[in-house]
Amino acid sequence: MRPSVIKLERLLLLSVGFAGLLFIIYHGENEPPTLDKEQPSLPIPSRLTVAPNKFEKIEWLPGCQENKSMESIHGFLKLPAHIQDFLRYRHCKSFPQILNSPKKCGGAAASRNVVLLLAIKSSPGNYERRAIIRQTWGEETSYKGAQVKRIFLSGTAKNEREDQRFKWLLKIESQKYGDILQWDFHDTFYNLTLKQFLFHEWLDEYCPGANFIFNGDDDVFVNTFNVVAYVRGHEADKHLFVGQLIANVGPIREPGSKYYVPVQVTASDSYPMYCGGGGILMSKYTAHVIYNKSQDIQLFPIDDVYLGMCLKKAGLVPASHMAMSTVGVHVPSDKMDSFNPCYYRELLMVHRFIPYEMLVMWNAIRDPHLNCGHKVFVYLGA
Incomplete structure (x- = not known):
């Protein structure tokens, strides 16, 4: 076979291949999607992509819509953040x-x-x-x-x-x-x-x-x-x-x-x-x-x-x-201990105590040997 004939065949094969490639590309672009094809998904908001203040509001008040009309109140934007939040959501009374x-x-x-x-x-x-x-x-x-x-x-x-x-x-x-x-x-x-x-x-x-x-x-x-x-x-x-x-x-x-x-x-x-x-x-x-x-x-x-x-x-x-009393017990003299169980044995409630004091006082007022024979005067506050 002569060289000129071989070159012609190669050129013909190259042309056919290029035409086939164009057909595949054109067909693929217009082909309807199928269930087998992976579809692009929308990005899911995360705590890294959502502004912290918006995410906090959504979690804090699930199922309750923010009352944005509060922002039209005079001076609203100058209020502390916790008060702004209170006003926006004060109508919410139902929570999971x-x-x-x-x-x-x-x-x-x-x-x-x-x-x-x-x-x-x-x-x-x-x-x-x-x-x-x-x-x-x-x-x-x-x-x-x-x-x-x-x-x-x-x-x-x-x-x-x-x-x-x-x-x-x-x-x-x-x-x-x-x-x-x-x-x-x-x-x-x-x-x-x-x-x-x-x-x-x-x-x-x-x-x-x-x-x-x-x-x-x-x-x-x-x-x-x-x-x-x-x-x-x-x-x-x-x-x-x-x-x-x-x-x-x-x-x-x-x-x-x-x-x-x-x-x-x-x-x-x-x-x-x-x-x-x-x-x-x-x-x-x-x-x-x-x-x-x-x-x-x-x-x-x-x-x-x-x-x-x-x-x-x-x-x-x-x-x-x-x-x-919500302001504790006040005794008339600095020489007297306001933690004396005799003061509390006659009371109903006093605010405030730390945990160990509760335990100590509870056991003290139940002590059958607690001697409160002398009179004590207590001021509970106004």
Whole structure:
């Protein structure tokens, strides 16, 4: 075969191959997708790609829409971040419950046998306080025939890593003691009112018959013997709401204060009478009245003031009890020890104690050899 013929054949084969390649490329671009082909996926937002403030809001308020109209309020953008968040979400009153104790009172019908329910507000990380309370004044037992039950009220930690650890911790406590109520909202000072509202909702469903409720913080000392003796002289179906009475006060307008409440939250310069939230004792009747009235009252960032608002709307008033103090015990002389068990043996509640003090005082007031023969004078504060 001559060289010219070979070159012609090679040129012809090259042309056919190039035409086939063009056909494949053209056909592939217009071919409809099939199930066998991998489709491009949209990027999934992660904590690394979402702005931290937006992600926090979504997790903090699941299922609740932000009220952006609040931003049109005069001076809103100059308010501290926690107050801005409160205003954006103050309409939110429904949150998923992470841990429940539906049989705490034996069911709705049997709950009438509970003479005293101790409802204690406790942040997720306060394990030591809860542990000591279980051993001391919060022990679930019978005081001369009066059944006492205990429940802790908690939210979630703001720090994501800590939150997961504390959820594990609370789950362990719940499985062992059955005394944890936890909701999916951040456990912060401004959310104490939300915690209070959700507790009354739980009470209405799972423990409506509990005769009396002590509602307080996890750093108070309660003389449960005296509280039971006190409620024995009252009727659960009548109004009772006692503590350390606070009257003739109004919002603190100083931005640096823990209790700062700006005019954007309330324009009123006065609060209704209320009892300090460290420890309050109420009857079944009053607890349910508070829940009913709270349905129509906006959340307020100070929880004890909010309870006072609910009472006022119901036409009820809080009362003072000289044996309940949220500011500790004051003795008339520096030479006297304010930790003397003789002062506490006659009281109902004192705020505040650290864990080891609770244990020491609880054992001291139960000591049959405690000598309190001489008179002592105690000032509980205004």
